[in-house]
Amino acid sequence: MATKGQSSVRQTRDAEATKAEILAAAEEEFARFGFAGAKTDAIAARTGVTKAMIYYYFGSKDELYKAVLERPAADFANAFADLDLEHLPPEEALKTVIRVAIAHEMSHPYYGRILLHEAMENQGKYFHLTGWDNPINRVVALVERGIEDGRFRPVDPWLVVNHTMGICTFYFNAQPNMRNVRPEFEWFTPEAIERFTESAIALVLAGIKADA
Amino acid sequence: MATKGQSSVRQTRDAEATKAEILAAAEEEFARFGFAGAKTDAIAARTGVTKAMIYYYFGSKDELYKAVLERPAADFANAFADLDLEHLPPEEALKTVIRVAIAHEMSHPYYGRILLHEAMENQGKYFHLTGWDNPINRVVALVERGIEDGRFRPVDPWLVVNHTMGICTFYFNAQPNMRNVRPEFEWFTPEAIERFTESAIALVLAGIKADA
DNA sequence: TAGTCAACTAACGAGTTAGTTAATTGTTGA
DNA sequence: TCAACAATTAACTAACTCGTTAGTTGACTA
Numbered sequence: 307m308a309t310k311g312q313s314s315v316r317q318t319r320d321a322e323a324t325k326a327e328i329l330a331a332a333e334e335e336f337a338r339f340g341f342a343g344a345k346t347d348a349i350a351a352r353t354g355v356t357k358a359m360i361y362y363y364f365g366s367k368d369e370l371y372k373a374v375l376e377r378p379a380a381d382f383a384n385a386f387a388d389l390d391l392e393h394l395p396p397e398e399a400l401k402t403v404i405r406v407a408i409a410h411e412m413s414h415p416y417y418g419r420i421l422l423h424e425a426m427e428n429q430g431k432y433f434h435l436t437g438w439d440n441p442i443n444r445v446v447a448l449v450e451r452g453i454e455d456g457r458f459r460p461v462d463p464w465l466v467v468n469h470t471m472g473i474c475t476f477y478f479n480a481q482p483n484m485r486n487v488r489p490e491f492e493w494f495t496p497e498a499i500e501r502f503t504e505s506a507i508a509l510v511l512a513g514i515k516a517d518a
Numbered sequence: 519m520a521t522k523g524q525s526s527v528r529q530t531r532d533a534e535a536t537k538a539e540i541l542a543a544a545e546e547e548f549a550r551f552g553f554a555g556a557k558t559d560a561i562a563a564r565t566g567v568t569k570a571m572i573y574y575y576f577g578s579k580d581e582l583y584k585a586v587l588e589r590p591a592a593d594f595a596n597a598f599a600d601l602d603l604e605h606l607p608p609e610e611a612l613k614t615v616i617r618v619a620i621a622h623e624m625s626h627p628y629y630g631r632i633l634l635h636e637a638m639e640n641q642g643k644y645f646h647l648t649g650w651d652n653p654i655n656r657v658v659a660l661v662e663r664g665i666e667d668g669r670f671r672p673v674d675p676w677l678v679v680n681h682t683m684g685i686c687t688f689y690f691n692a693q694p695n696m697r698n699v700r701p702e703f704e705w706f707t708p709e710a711i712e713r714f715t716e717s718a719i720a721l722v723l724a725g726i727k728a729d730a
Numbered sequence: 731t732a733g734t735c736a737a738c739t740a741a742c743g744a745g746t747t748a749g750t751t752a753a754t755t756g757t758t759g760a
Numbered sequence: 761t762c763a764a765c766a767a768t769t770a771a772c773t774a775a776c777t778c779g780t781t782a783g784t785t786g787a788c789t790a
Contacts, residue, residue, distance in 0.1 A: 319756055319767050338639050342555030346748060356769055361749060419638050421695060426631050427550050430694035439699050459724075464700065465717040472688025473681045480683070482642035483633060487651050488676065505677040512671075513725035531737050531786060558778060568739055573779060 325363050327353045332360075332374050337416035340423035341371050372432060375424065378417045379436040382410055386441040396452030397515075400470075401507050403445055407474045408503050412494075418475050442467060449514070458514045466514055473506050537575050539565045544572075544586050549628035552635035553583050584644060587636065590629045591648040594622055598653040608664030609727070612682075613719050615657055619686045620715050624706075630687050654679060661726070670726045678726055685718050 331352035335344040346367055350357035364370040385406060391399040411418055424432060449463035481493050492498055543564035547556040558579055562569035576582040597618060603611040623630055636644060661678050664670035693705050704710055 321767065324767080339554045340552050340635075340639075342551045343553070343639060345746085347746085355767090357748090358750080358769070359767085362767075367748065422634055422638070422691060423552075425692050425694040426634070427552075427555065428694075430696075430698055433695045433698045438695075442696075442699050461720075462713065462717055464703070465714060466721070468689050468696070468714075469685045469718060469721050471692070472684035472686075474684075475688060475692075476684025477680050479634060480637050480680075480687075482637040482640075483645045483650075484642075484654075484680070486642055486645045487654050491676070501674065502677060502680075505674055506681060509673075509678070509681050509722070509725035512727075513721035515724075533737065536737080557776090559776085567737090569778085570739070570780080571737080574737080579778070 321363075324353075324355055324359060327355070328360055328363060328370070329374060329377060332370050333377075333416045333420065336371060336374055336423065337419040340427045341367075342427060344371075346370075372435060374420065375432050375435045378414050379438070381414065382417075383437045383441065385410065386444070391444060391448050396448055396455060396457050397511055399448050400445075400452070400511065403448070404470065404474060404507050404510065405503060407471075408499065408506065411474065411478045412499060415478070418479055422479060442471075445470070452514075456516055459516050461514050466510075469513075470506075470510050473510065477502055533575075536565075536567055536571060539567070540572055540575060540582070541586060541589060544582050545589075545628045545632065548583060548586055548635065549631040552639045553579075554639060556583075558582075584647060586632065587644050587647045590626050591650070593626065594629075595649045595653065597622060598656070603656060603660050608660055608667060608669050609723060611660050612657075612664070612723065615660070616682065616686060616719050616722065617715055619683075620711065620718065623686065623690045624711060627690070630691055634691060654683075657682070664726070668728055671728050673726050678722075681725075682718075682722050685722065689714055 328349065331349045332344070334352065335349045338344075344367075346357055346360055349370075350360060353359075360367075360370055364373055389399075389402060389406065391403065394402065421433070421436065421438075424430060445467050446463045449458060449461070449466050452458035453460055453463065477493075485491075485493065540561065543561045544556070546564065547561045550556075556579075558569055558572055561582075562572060565571075572579075572582055576585055601611075601614060601618065603615065606614065633645070633648065633650075636642060657679050658675045661670060661673070661675035665672055665675065689705075697703075697705065
């Protein structure tokens, strides 16, 4: 995947495949270095085509960056749209949200980092492109429903959502640092992720459930 | 602070002040753009001295970056070293940890972002310079003690520490994104931070306390 | 008060980076 | 089969960026 920049002539011509290849390479590069730190030459080197293709298909580094932000947004929004949170008991709905969010981090390992770079260096200017507003608002509404039902304590639902997002993302985003503190631990085996998921669910649900 | 690059001649000569000024400017720049995205010219422009002073005092961009990582490390380690966690009841000790961690985020607004950049773009290579291992290990030990005492559920103490760090940091690091979802909210007033702190403490403590 | 040195500046050079362009080659439909 | 067009490349440019260097200046000291 990363060792293909050598071959000087493309075997087949496939515009869609080339665009997808550029997007995938750009996602990796932007996830690691942010917008300013990412180099278009490095993105091109990760693909089988030349840098000019970036400009042919995307026009500019900035437009490429926006395209990278927009793409997996749809993935997550769709995965979330399929969930019928509104008809589940609030506890079950929140468990599902945490499960899906962590599974999404696993299946889209670069996306959370890109969002953090966007926040840190770009002050969230393009965050609206990601379509996250809607899922977040739905989870807030879900917590509010749990409070009204008397299942949850009278917490601040926005803060609970913040806490939950922090729990679900920190494990992934800070892992390269935390690995130094716990060098022997395997972070991304299916078993480790399952234990992490269950621990996150247990902490959040016990943390907000109404007193008996 | 940022509009001082014009004055071509320095009024006073003060090596320590100049070094500190460069470090502060570098911290802002690295926090926003990471290592690759930060420009030495931009760092110099934030100070009252020229770029050559960076190389005069720090030798290279890389050495400057390491100096930035090392500096507030001491602040936090010291603040933490003063806490007598080992002689408090585990609940009280954990409350204190969360309070101090959030206060540290408020008083060092750039530091958490630098650590995230370090994880994302540098894979935590220099994380050992920050001296965080020790505080983290102390909190893990504290949770273990709470479990042994029967005050906490038999949770995985490492995961609890991960969750807690996620809660304490996400509010700050992702705020430029979350602001878009909640545009009317004031995130950093003393009252908002106090509510956030209490909510974080309540969630974590309720989340891990032993069943009655 | 003349000498000395740390602190500092302006300007530059080598290498890098975003973006462009002219030419080339594969593909497709009539 | 071939013209027209889409996809692609190599080579290029202008601007930027890291790091260096030759020279300047304020302050302290003998």
